[in-house]
Amino acid sequence: MKTVSQKIWYSLIIFILLSCTGCIETEPTPSLTDVDSRLTAWYNIPSILPLWTDENYHDYYATMSALYDYQTRYDHLIDLFSIGTSVSGKTIWCIKLTNEASSQTKTSCLIDGCIHGSEWESGEACLYLAEYLLINFAQNTTISMLLNTTNVYILPIVNPDGRQKDYRYNDNGIDLNRNFNVHFGRLRGHSIPLGKLFGRIQIPRIDIPIFGFLTNSGRRPFSEPESRALRDIMKDLSSQRFSFYINCHTATHQILYPWSTFKPIFTISSQQNAVFTAVTSWITKNSEYDSTKLGYKASGTAMDWCFMKYEVPCFTFEILSEEYEPRSGGGRHDNLVHWMKTTLPVFMFLLMNSESLHKWEIPLNKPLVPKGVPPVPLY
Ligand SMILES: [Zn+2]
Secondary structure (H helix, E strand, O other), X not given: OOOHHHHXXXXXXXXXXXXXXXXXXXXXXXXXXXOHHHOHHHOOOOOOOOOOOOOOOOOHHHHHHHHHHHHHHOOOOEEEEEEEEOOOOOEEEEXXXXXXXXXXXXXXXXXXXXXXXXXXXXXXXXXXXXXXXXXXXXXXXXXXXXXXXXXEEEEOOOOHHHHHHOOOOOOOOOOHHHOOOOOOOOXXXXXXXXXXXXXXXXXXXXXXXXXXXXXXXXXXXXXXXXXXXXXXXHHHHOOOOEEEEEEEEEOOOEEEOOOOOOOOOOOOOHHHHHHHHHHHHHHHHHOOOEOOOOOOOXXXXXXXXXXXXXXXXXXXXXXXXXXXXXXXXXXXXXXXXXXXXXXXXXXXXXXXXXXXXHOOOOOOOOOOOOOOOOOOOOO
16 A cells, blocks of 8 residues: 555656656647747637627627727727717727737738628627637637737728618718729729719619619718728728738628729739638638629729738628528528627638738638537528
8 A cells, every 4th residue: 555645756756757758748838930820739728609699789889888898808908999980970999909918020900890881790790709809818829829919900880870770871871882992983883973962962872774783982082981981090000010801791691802893903913812712712611601603893892992002912701691682682680690600710710810911921820610610501
């Protein structure tokens, strides 16, 4: 019979022997130089999902209150600030998520939603992502490393008046995603530079038999305060190792990249094309979104303008499926949690490859996502 002190000695000797022969694994300590390529390897505790319910939609005021709440609970990870005001004077809120205590070199990316106010899920996805990153920081190593090395700028509601009124356009009746200065106001891009008639009358959309429809792009580029605010934050990020931009929408179930105009502004280089192809191929294989459908042609979009101006990878992310597309008779809002889960692989893939995307290198990091993500498709 061994005494207690003998047992302790035996355990200590066995532990030392095992440690020397490499049988006991210890979690690797991150170095400052190879953060990006090793993100996957440092995944430890499975990440958890926000506790949302299907009724948990956030209008403008509920979004604002969620952002305040995040700031109160995670003030070391979040900076909440205004980037401007809407036509009716509502603040356009933005958050910057990052580990403020980390002095590592960081990239900066921008994700926005509700540039079209009736496309609720595009704003919800921004909030869901923010909450997912915040609740997993310091629990899940991948997400900790991500916030140590990335400034994640999230702008949940670009069009506060439209979101509050469940209206695609802003309070001047202008389609903000046609108000950017890239092939602005072209009829072939389904937009028309009308502005407000006599400075008073809104004409958000004109339907023309056979041709289709035209949306009002505003009388001149950046005529609207909301698009100017978005333009200005893109400019700020251009000096902060800007890595990518995602402009979220609903509901055509795809991820698109430039150009959405009928006539390219410049030729996409072979390297840029390889990166766009790598991103969309990964997304097609690992989420229910794809990029194989014919894209629509649109003039004056935020995605095209950002790519033209700053040449960072830019995407239009159409959440939901065509079953929900208003023009096809859908346009409803349900299964919120399901749709939020579908977005996580897309966001996480881009976030985990932020450094590569900044350098236009092929993204190789693969995100690990929680059980049940992506969910089984509804259709
Ligand atoms: Zn849209």
